[in-house]
Amino acid sequence: MTRHHPDSLTLMEYSAGNLTEPHALCIRLHLDKCPHCQSRVDTLDSLGAVMMENQPKADVSESMFDSILARIDSDSDENEVMARVSVKTSPLQKLLGDDLNSLPWKRQLGDVSVLDISERFPGQHEQVVLQKLAAGGKAPIHTHKGEETTIVLQGAFADQKGVFNQWDFVVLNEQDEHKPVAVGCEDCITLSVLSAPVKLTGTFTRLLNPFIR
Amino acid sequence: MTTLDQKPARLEGRKDPWSQLLEKVGKHQDRQAYHALFEHFGPQIKYYAMANGMASHAEELVQEVFVSIWRRSCLYDWRKAAASTWIFTIARNQRIDMLRKMKRLSVEMPVETEDLWQIPGENEDEPVTSLHRLMSERRIRESLSHLPEEQITVIAKVYMENKSHQMVADELNIPLGTVKSRVRLALNKLKVILQDQNV
Numbered sequence: 403m404t405r406h407h408p409d410s411l412t413l414m415e416y417s418a419g420n421l422t423e424p425h426a427l428c429i430r431l432h433l434d435k436c437p438h439c440q441s442r443v444d445t446l447d448s449l450g451a452v453m454m455e456n457q458p459k460a461d462v463s464e465s466m467f468d469s470i471l472a473r474i475d476s477d478s479d480e481n482e483v484m485a486r487v488s489v490k491t492s493p494l495q496k497l498l499g500d501d502l503n504s505l506p507w508k509r510q511l512g513d514v515s516v517l518d519i520s521e522r523f524p525g526q527h528e529q530v531v532l533q534k535l536a537a538g539g540k541a542p543i544h545t546h547k548g549e550e551t552t553i554v555l556q557g558a559f560a561d562q563k564g565v566f567n568q569w570d571f572v573v574l575n576e577q578d579e580h581k582p583v584a585v586g587c588e589d590c591i592t593l594s595v596l597s598a599p600v601k602l603t604g605t606f607t608r609l610l611n612p613f614i615r
Numbered sequence: 616m617t618t619l620d621q622k623p624a625r626l627e628g629r630k631d632p633w634s635q636l637l638e639k640v641g642k643h644q645d646r647q648a649y650h651a652l653f654e655h656f657g658p659q660i661k662y663y664a665m666a667n668g669m670a671s672h673a674e675e676l677v678q679e680v681f682v683s684i685w686r687r688s689c690l691y692d693w694r695k696a697a698a699s700t701w702i703f704t705i706a707r708n709q710r711i712d713m714l715r716k717m718k719r720l721s722v723e724m725p726v727e728t729e730d731l732w733q734i735p736g737e738n739e740d741e742p743v744t745s746l747h748r749l750m751s752e753r754r755i756r757e758s759l760s761h762l763p764e765e766q767i768t769v770i771a772k773v774y775m776e777n778k779s780h781q782m783v784a785d786e787l788n789i790p791l792g793t794v795k796s797r798v799r800l801a802l803n804k805l806k807v808i809l810q811d812q813n814v
Contacts, residue, residue, distance in 0.1 A: 418773050444696070444735060450704075456771075459659060460658050460661035462657035469678065470653070470685075471646070473678065474686075493726050497725050522725055
């Protein structure tokens with residue numbers, strides 16, 4: 403179980419570029435708001451650089467350099483890079499637009515609404531789901547199958563282990579039984595990534611944590 | 616933070632030669648400096664591609680990385696990352712990008728690689744200087760030389776061969792827990808874990 407911040411091993415897999423896109427998104431959203439974890443990633447990126455430096459080298463030819471020069475000489479999109487960097491929108495905004503509350507939410511049980519956005523990540527086998535717990539609302543007590551990585555996008559929720567605020571990072575598994583409550587005056591919205599493909603049992607569609615399963 | 620991080624900038628904040636060269640490329644489109652970077656980092660990146668299973672695209676990756684270095688060099692800020700760290704993150708992202716392009720048939724992803732994996736210094740919200748970052752590489756190089764081989768092997772597989780901890784465990788035929796504890800011990804020495812405890 404990981405709560406509030408990603409652990410170093412996960413950050414290392416992120417820095418090495420080994421995480422899937424949905425998992426990398428959860429880490430990235432957290433890093434944008436957590437200078438402490440960002441500085442750990444900076445250290446890990448430097449570890450990557452030193453590892454690369456310590457490995458054997460493979461010969462490169464001068465003719466390769468010539469073709470690189472030919473590419474940059476014919477380059478017309480230099481300005482494009484600059485433009486793109488200067489008008490950077492957050493990945494969340496790119497993915498979901500400006501208003502999380504106005505997404506086409508599907509009401510599930512009671513206070514819980516969900517929206518499956520897995521198809522926004524083509525070629526991935528993980529399920530990526532947004533969940534909304536209405537302000538002051540409660541989710542039924544539940545546990546988790548497999549591992550679920552969650553980041554709080556809006557509002558906050560609380561369970562017996564603590565309060566999870568916006569941009570907090572949570573990993574839960576089968577040992578984590580909890581009964582989350584949305585705290586504060588906003589609806590609590592989270593983004594969750596399921597490590598394993600979803601199994602449907604009987605006529606029940608499995609609901610997702612951290613609120614409900 | 617450790618005492619090392621509190622050393623004054625004038626002692627530790629010197630630019631290394633590669634960062635100076637990269638700055639010349641960024642400021643003056645200096646092709647001689649660019650060539651020197653190619654001679655130093657090109658062979659590293661090519662080996663990186665070969666190690667992580669992209670042998671047939673190794674030269675293509677080197678080219679993509681260097682074109683990207685040229686295009687972005689105007690954004691490079693030595694105060695935010697040493698050249699080698701900056702170049703590593705570009706190589707990592709170009710590798711991810713190439714794999715994405717190979718996998719994808721025609722569907723476009725709304726989120727690009729750079730939205731998920733950032734190149735240091737390209738986020739305006741970042742504090743201008745972090746002494747800690749300037750320190751990192753030197754400290755890591757130094758600490759790595761004292762790590763046992765078994766820890767280095769595991770880290771190399773994660774970074775160079777892009778294997779998950781589980782894949783490393785399967786390959787070395789050791790339990791996942793052993794892989795994780797080797798990584799933790801190493802990160803502890805490298806002060807990444809120490810930073811965990813401050814959370």
